[in-house]
Amino acid sequence: NAGVTQTPKFRILKIGQSMTLQCTQDMNHNYMYWYRQDPGMGLKLIYYSVGAGITDKGEVPNGYNVSRSTTEDFPLRLELAAPSQTSVYFCASSFTTVTNTEAFFGQGTRLTVV
Amino acid sequence: AQKVTQAQTEISVVEKEDVTLDCVYETRDTTYYLFWYKQPPSGELVFLIRRNSFDEQNEISGRYSWNFQKSTSSFNFTITASQVVDSAVYFCALIPRGGADGLTFGKGTHLIIQP
Numbered sequence: 001n002a003g004v005t006q007t008p009k010f011r012i013l014k015i016g017q018s019m020t021l022q023c024t025q026d027m028n029h030n031y032m033y034w035y036r037q038d039p040g041m042g043l044k045l046i047y048y049s050v051g052a053g054i055t056d057k058g059e060v061p062n063g064y065n066v067s068r069s070t071t072e073d074f075p076l077r078l079e080l081a082a083p084s085q086t087s088v089y090f091c092a093s094s095f096t097t098v099t100n101t102e103a104f105f106g107q108g109t110r111l112t113v114v
Numbered sequence: 115a116q117k118v119t120q121a122q123t124e125i126s127v128v129e130k131e132d133v134t135l136d137c138v139y140e141t142r143d144t145t146y147y148l149f150w151y152k153q154p155p156s157g158e159l160v161f162l163i164r165r166n167s168f169d170e171q172n173e174i175s176g177r178y179s180w181n182f183q184k185s186t187s188s189f190n191f192t193i194t195a196s197q198v199v200d201s202a203v204y205f206c207a208l209i210p211r212g213g214a215d216g217l218t219f220g221k222g223t224h225l226i227i228q229p
Contacts, residue, residue, distance in 0.1 A: 033216045042118070042205055042219030043159075058215060090159065092216075103217065105151075105159040 002026050006091050006106035013081040013113045021076040023091030031094045032074040036087040081113045116141045116208050120220035128228050135191040135223045137206030145211035148189045153203040201227045
């Protein structure tokens with residue numbers, strides 16, 4: 001079982017460049033999430049989606065965009081990369097709200113903006 | 115808004131010692147769910163436990179045990195007879211009932227088990 005797959009695993013961006021972090025899950029989960037983890041900090045929610053076509057902002061959405069055109073995919077877009085976006089990004093999914101079920105996390109994408 | 119506090123930034127113990135990781139939370143909701151995740155050096159997040167606010171029974175799973183005390187808003191995690199493989203960052207997290215917007219995480223406790 002693939003679970004939640006994130007690509008790439010590592011990326012270095014120059015300031016002002018853009019990129020898309022890919023996330024796909026094969027568990028037919030409705031809920032998907034993007035978190036960022038800064039050194040010595042817990043994970044903070046960037047965006048989430050409760051189903052295809054529905055997305056909403058989390059705690060730290062500035063500088064990011066998402067889309068959810070299919071159940072499986074939830075890409076995260078950085079339009080104008082800034083050093084403050086240097087972080088480890090985790091995608092997660094759950095069948096329903098995590099009040100009822102476990103959330104599964106991807107392996108993470110380590111992004112450095114220089 | 116919710117808040118999860120893990121006051122212990124780093125704990126270092128010698129193998130076979132018992133160790134307790136503290137988690138204190140704040141929420142206005144009467145129904146909520148608490149979690150523990152493990153993040154080994156490889157970086158992935160591994161689910162350990164989910165507990166709802168109505169279930170204050172302690173839980174034991176092998177060498178792991180959890181103590182949930184609503185009166186003190188704490189959900190502590192104890193590893194008995196620690197092993198080197200337990201070395202990791204451990205996160206406590208919370209979500210209120212009906213919360214669709216994901217988990218609120220603490221900053222994590224880095225546990226180092228020395229051989």
